[in-house]
Amino acid sequence: MSRLQVVSGKGGTGKTTVAAALALALATEGKRTLLVEVEGRQGIAQLFETEALPYEERKIAVAPGGGEVYALAIDPELALLDYLQMFYKLGSAGRALKKLGAIDFATTIAPGLRDVLLTGKACEAVRRKDKSGRFAYDYVVMDAPPTGRVTRFLNVNDEVAGLARIGPIHNQAQAVMRVLKSPETAVHLVTLLEEMPVQETADGIAELRAARLPVGRVVVNMVRPEVLDGETLELVDGVARSSVARSLSSAGLGGARRGGNAEKLVGPLLAEAEEYAERHRLEHDQRAVLTDLGLPTHELPLLTEGMDLAGLFALATELRKQGIA
Structure with a gap:
C-alpha cells in the first residue's frame, strides 16, 4: 500500500466520507493514520462528531485492534508561517506579517504557492520520522479537492514554475513532487453509478495519467442493493x-x-x-464504463439510515473486506 492515499471525486459522491473510512480501515491492527483536510470545510470533524479541527494533529478515533486516527485541517496561512519560520527564521516578524494581511495576500495572488503549502504539509507528514527512525505515521490519507481540480492541485511543480525557478520555494515544490509522483502515493477517485460522476471520473483519470500522477483505485459509493437481477x-x-x-x-x-x-x-x-429496470440498466452501463478504465474497483453500500460514526466504521470494515486496506 502507498503511504500517501489521496482521495478525490466529484462533489456529492461522498469523497470525504470515503477518505475518513479509508483512514479508519488503514489504522486497524495497531497502525497510525493521519487524515488530512485541505479545503477548510471541517467535513472530517462533522463525520467524527467532534469539534472543529485546529491547525494541529489531533487524535480523533481509535480503530479496531488499537490503531489510531489523527486528523489535521491544513490552514494555508499558518502553513506559510511555518514555511517562513523553517527557511527564514522570521519568528515574530512572520506573525506581524499575518496581522498586516500579507500572508493572506500572498496565498491569494499566488494560488500555486497555496497548493505547495497544502500538499507540502501532507508530504512532510509522510516523510516525518521519530527519534528511533520509524515513520511517525504508517499512512497519510488526504481528502483532496474534487476531480475537476485535483490534477492541477497535485501537480504543484508546474504551478510553481511561474513563481520561482530557483530558491527555497522551487526546492520545496520539487521535494513535494518527488513524493506525489512516486510509488509512495496513490490517487483514488470516488464516484456514483450515475452518468455524470462516472464521466468525470474517466476524465479525471485521463488527466492524472497525462500528468504522470499515480492513479490508485475507483471507489463506487452509495450503491443501492440489487432487488431484482x-x-x-x-x-x-x-x-x-x-x-x-x-x-x-x-x-x-x-x-x-x-x-x-x-x-x-x-x-x-x-x-x-x-x-x-431503468435504473438497473443505467447502473449496469456505468459499471461497464468503469471496468473499461482498467483500475481496481470497489463498491460501498448506501447507508439508508444516514451517515454517523457507526456507519463510518461499517464502511471501514467493508473496505478491509474488499482488500483496499
Missing part, C-alpha cells in the same frame, strides 16, 4: 397486467373482481418495476 427484470417486462392482478388476488391482496384492490395495485407496481 437482469433475468428477473426481463420476465417482469413482458408480464401481463391480468396475470399480476390474479397473482395479487391469490396472495390475498384484494378481490378478483374487476376494479378490486388487486387490479388497482397493478399500475403502481408495474410503474415501480419499470423505474427500477
Whole structure:
C-alpha cells in the first residue's frame, strides 16, 4: 500500500466520507493514520462528531485492534508561517506579517504557492520520522479537492514554475513532487453509478495519467442493493397486467373482481418495476464504463439510515473486506 492515499471525486459522491473510512480501515491492527483536510470545510470533524479541527494533529478515533486516527485541517496561512519560520527564521516578524494581511495576500495572488503549502504539509507528514527512525505515521490519507481540480492541485511543480525557478520555494515544490509522483502515493477517485460522476471520473483519470500522477483505485459509493437481477427484470417486462392482478388476488391482496384492490395495485407496481429496470440498466452501463478504465474497483453500500460514526466504521470494515486496506 502507498503511504500517501489521496482521495478525490466529484462533489456529492461522498469523497470525504470515503477518505475518513479509508483512514479508519488503514489504522486497524495497531497502525497510525493521519487524515488530512485541505479545503477548510471541517467535513472530517462533522463525520467524527467532534469539534472543529485546529491547525494541529489531533487524535480523533481509535480503530479496531488499537490503531489510531489523527486528523489535521491544513490552514494555508499558518502553513506559510511555518514555511517562513523553517527557511527564514522570521519568528515574530512572520506573525506581524499575518496581522498586516500579507500572508493572506500572498496565498491569494499566488494560488500555486497555496497548493505547495497544502500538499507540502501532507508530504512532510509522510516523510516525518521519530527519534528511533520509524515513520511517525504508517499512512497519510488526504481528502483532496474534487476531480475537476485535483490534477492541477497535485501537480504543484508546474504551478510553481511561474513563481520561482530557483530558491527555497522551487526546492520545496520539487521535494513535494518527488513524493506525489512516486510509488509512495496513490490517487483514488470516488464516484456514483450515475452518468455524470462516472464521466468525470474517466476524465479525471485521463488527466492524472497525462500528468504522470499515480492513479490508485475507483471507489463506487452509495450503491443501492440489487432487488431484482437482469433475468428477473426481463420476465417482469413482458408480464401481463391480468396475470399480476390474479397473482395479487391469490396472495390475498384484494378481490378478483374487476376494479378490486388487486387490479388497482397493478399500475403502481408495474410503474415501480419499470423505474427500477431503468435504473438497473443505467447502473449496469456505468459499471461497464468503469471496468473499461482498467483500475481496481470497489463498491460501498448506501447507508439508508444516514451517515454517523457507526456507519463510518461499517464502511471501514467493508473496505478491509474488499482488500483496499
